[in-house]
Amino acid sequence: MREVEGSVTAPLGYQAAGVFCNIKRLGTGKGSDRGPKPDLALIVSDRPALVAGMFTTNQVVAAPVKVCREVVRRGVARAVVANSGNANACTGPQGLADARTMARVAAEVLGIRPQEVLVASTGRIGVPLPMENVEAGIREAARALGRGAPFGAMAAQAIMTSDTRPKEVAYEWTVGGRTYRLGGIAKGAGMIHPRMSPTGRRPAPLPRHATMLAFLTTDASVERRWLQAALTGAVAASFNCITVDGDMSTNDTVLLLANGAAGNDPWTVRSRGFRQFESALHRACLELARMIVRDGEGVHRVVTVRVFGARNARDADAAARAVANSPLVKTSWHGGDPNWGRIMDALGYSTAQVVETKVDIGYAAPGSKDVLWCVKRGRPTSVPFEELCRAVAPTEFELHIRLNLGRGRAVMYAADLTEAYVDFNKGDVTNPASLGG
């Protein structure tokens, strides 16, 4: 498997565009010298594609998520239309009508059926969509569609909200002499702690999260059931393992389109090509997920929290999330303070079983197995404070926690908590355009 240029337009048979239609209704003259950032994305498959999806488990669900769930239930899609700047959440019946109108208008200009159009929105909650702008944007995007990497890049830019950079990946691999591709784009930044399920039904226990969107395309053909199974597994190990602020969004959505343009017979779990497809999908989701954490609002340090030896997988997950979402642990990461007391405290109040005298805590460089243990069996080791400070000084490091109670393990990709996060999210009420989702 190789990394290739581009993203959603890297696989055969996909076009994309990103245009500016002023969803936030800013005054003119906004944006950089190069003009304002695009805020409406369109991704189109030349042929009907099978589709799988993962959606927020928040009980308050944005209108576009409801529309997507219907399309995914039917299983076939031709296009994704997505806007940034407005979440179309808590917008009542008008919001649902607006989401359907987005699908209808896209279908009209693309000459396809509205039932084949997926819809996504991200931005401020509770504000009606400016439909005149959205409709004009969709029409313009349809005219702007194209096949190369720059078109995928425009779509990646269009879905950004507080993201500082677009997030794109693409991979290519060969099975039995035939080449396949899988690409994707994503956005994150704030309200990031997704826990999605295929139906939006809630797994137990339920943690907290933020708006992230990811759209993935492949030219492989995969049976619908196994397409969803592969996406469910990949999201569980990637997007559902990230947290910036612990706030789960009303809009979290991951969509995967498989249009079969590469020409294979549809794969099942038993097919020779399926494993490689699955590993490309896992890699794409994990890479995009980690890009989201790295580019989270105000994020300075990114920490991979690895929990081992929990009583079971659920306990491991609970322990990792408690540490990854503790404001005091997150501020100490920001300060470069190897404060294991706060980690122990967070483990202690998690719903995971924890025995203080069994806990080991240590630090490692990303991907390294060489762990510098600062706590063994609940007691501090003799490693000097300065050496621990050096271990938590890099902008990325790993935190290893061994509970030594069983075989459960979990990983969370977490961010620190900085003054910049607070400053960004408090907004400026005198400038409503500054107010976040």
Added chain:
Amino acid sequence: MREVEGSVTAPLGYQAAGVFCNIKRLGTGKGSDRGPKPDLALIVSDRPALVAGMFTTNQVVAAPVKVCREVVRRGVARAVVANSGNANACTGPQGLADARTMARVAAEVLGIRPQEVLVASTGRIGVPLPMENVEAGIREAARALGRGAPFGAMAAQAIMTSDTRPKEVAYEWTVGGRTYRLGGIAKGAGMIHPRMSPTGRRPAPLPRHATMLAFLTTDASVERRWLQAALTGAVAASFNCITVDGDMSTNDTVLLLANGAAGNDPWTVRSRGFRQFESALHRACLELARMIVRDGEGVHRVVTVRVFGARNARDADAAARAVANSPLVKTSWHGGDPNWGRIMDALGYSTAQVVETKVDIGYAAPGSKDVLWCVKRGRPTSVPFEELCRAVAPTEFELHIRLNLGRGRAVMYAADLTEAYVDFNKGDVTNPASLGG
């Protein structure tokens, strides 16, 4: 019932002191011109007092909490010795030995039994107590004991960590011609989200919290069983309803001593005086709890979150806690942004049942029933943005949430999330004395 001067020394038969013994081992010359703040408190009852206690439900429990639980189980105490600057948590067998030594030294100098001495600590986790300083401090405190309000005030100062001001209350009331008094001191500031139980056993569901200590004294006589029942009820409606940062501490402790110096026969729940005692205790706990929130680390705004109409009490509590601990809701409070979308989002990811189209959200002045509704049945009302901004501009306001699904209600006393909180808690690794708990 009247408010009176003083705190733990307001009831008859109690002495207190607060002295500086340099627990953090700062260099000389630290502190203000008036000398450094006291860091060791001693409270002594002239006669054996019945005692009730509430303790952290964190699985990682500080050594002094273990010692207190034993004393409370026996039911009789004569003294409380407490230090700030070091939590004596995650300190292993040596920490437990140190906590017992604190009790033993206090007993020795006071001429009482070590089993009658309650112990509390607050400060950084994982650092051994400087026992030489602590022992010298206890001896000095015993010499400094006194009965008036200034002595209670010194004890209140001695337990402060990042608190900017001492927290004291005292009340007096008359039943059947006899006068009774109840007073208390508390400290909070960071790691504030207590959920205590009498045994340290965990209620379900388990939220997250921080270190708070409160010591209460009364000269009424109350049967041990009802003393504990009254304290359990008062803490459930006060200290267990506050949150600054959602991090629950290893050290949270509330102690109540009743020495009977007022001369009544011991009250039970059926006694004529019990109701008034109970209401004085509730008032003292609530007042101290709210002082803790107002003086939380970096806190600018204090918000009372009131949830009504939840399916049941547990749902109401879960909904209130989700809103009160959401980083995005808390930063919007800081910014004076009446962002109801983030509140709806937090309700949606809480474990409480929430139906978007039934939710009402509004603001009121403290204690007022005059609610300015910004959302009714899930939809924004016509109240202008500027008017909502004015409702969330004061440093204290109430947030009313009606779920309209049942009769469950709950209250949380919450704080905003500010840059100052982050700045304070990130600390400065080049100055270990700056590093928090």
